[in-house]
Amino acid sequence: ETGVTQTPRHLVMGMTNKKSLKCEQHLGHNAMYWYKQSAKKPLELMFVYNFKEQTENNSVPSRFSPECPNSSHLFLHLHTLQPEDSALYLCASSQDGGGTYNEQFFGPGTRLTVL
């Protein structure tokens, strides 16, 4: 238990569906991240939020839409996804997103399958 929870743990959706992934951290951190891990590929950073402000968008397609209503919650809204978007989506948090180092704590991930 890392203090970062993600729901759902597994999600199967069609290409025309709209769904959302949720991440919550109970660590009092100020920075939150979304990563994507496709099969046989390294983790890829998608988005970074620091004090609720988006500070990084790593050229992610617009069919992925992040939302950070407060420092404890992070969402990833999904719409009109493609089968190649099937992957493990990981959320992480850290004390802050720059300046002083603090390690990132990862959630267990959401295994997404797009049919």
Place this chain on the structure above:
Amino acid sequence: DAKTTQPPSMDCAEGRAANLPCNHSTISGNEYVYWYRQIHSQGPQYIIHGLKNNETNEMASLIITEDRKSSTLILPHATLRDTAVYYCIVRLRSNDYKLSFGAGTTVTVRA
């Protein structure tokens, strides 16, 4: 950030020390060496980090060569639960959020 090179896989006997090498020959003076691991179907887990001195915590030890071009992560008494992919990452301390994961080393601990 400097690129790292790790062996794709290694086996280790349970109860023995596991020594995981990492090459980072292009590391600059203000870049840190970090280690994370990812147990199957879980999120990555921070292990340890260092700049130039050797570091030890409850999980592992990090040995960095004097020229800083390579390092070794040591798991002193490997258990079956240490089976995971281990990632060596080099980055600037000020570039905190940029965790660039490579392929890592798949470590299998055998009974």
